Amino acid sequence: MMKKLLPVLFLIAGLGAGAVAGLFLTPGSADTEADAKAPERHSEETTDKANKTSGHSETSGKAGPYEYLKLTKQFVVPVVEKNEISALVTMSLSLETRPGISEEFYEIEPKLRDGFLQVLFDHANIGGFDGEFTQSDNLEVLRKSLLEVARKDLGDDVSRVLIMSVSRQDT
Template identity: 30%
Template sequence: MKKILALLVPVLALVGGVAAGDMLRPGAKGDHPATAGAPADDGHGAPAEDHAAGDHAAPDVSDHAAPPSADDHAAAADGHGGGEHGGEAVPAEGWFTFPSQFFVPLMRNGDMGAVMILTLTIETGGADLPAMRQQEHRLRDALLRELLIHANTGGFDGNFTAEARLAPLRERLQRAAQASTDLTVKAVLIEDIARQAG
């Protein structure tokens, strides 16, 4: 009996080990549901599918910005122009028209025989136009002073609308305006002129 038992113990241990190994083998026959659906190991400690997807997947082109197109460059240029220069180009020329007319009395022997009524406009640079509006009163005083001198020296007597009379008046008004301000005064335009009986 002792010899038979000595032979049976190793045989039984071998059979039990084979059966236990067969039961514990992963995914062999679906015996372990927890491991049946798991992907096979590729030998690097990570599932083969995850390894392929993570390490060797094609790069996503959406992560890389596309090269700028011509339209993008044009839009950028427009953005720079509008941001640095206020959105619009400053015009080279501007015209400042006095909001009210000039009234110049024509005095004869102490009596006002008539009144000259004029509408004047100053031609200037576009950049100086806002500052010229702020200096309206100073410019108006200088021009009115020159108109009074012109009236008291007979400049509005007779045919005052003749070009020979108006050309010197424009020059005198321009010099008076230039002397009263440091802004650009290219010319003084006479928009309207009329004489009204006093």
């Protein structure tokens, strides 16, 4: 009898705890009304502060703000030794660009991915992903090669290629 009653008790306790948490975490009507009546100047100040902290502003310049554009999918690069795949390297990349080129970036992303994959394959073929492949000198060479490809397609609007993640899995 107790074995059948225990799951029902846990279900009731879970539902009760969820309801209580929902009540406590829901903003009250007083908070919502106060936010609605807040002066517009406050929202402008908040926007200005957000722009300064995120590196974005309305003005653009060479040394000024940047936009970060992430390539939509990871790159998977095989490491080949003795005509067999010995490891797979996965990487996520982003570009540091001037603001406002995201539409152009996403239009040519397939072409960028193709160029980046060629650079990554070449890097793997010369042993760039062997040993201590995360060593800063090794990654800097890779970043420079990727930047050349990005600038070939997007021009000087790209200032850096950022390696967001890299991992190697031996097979």
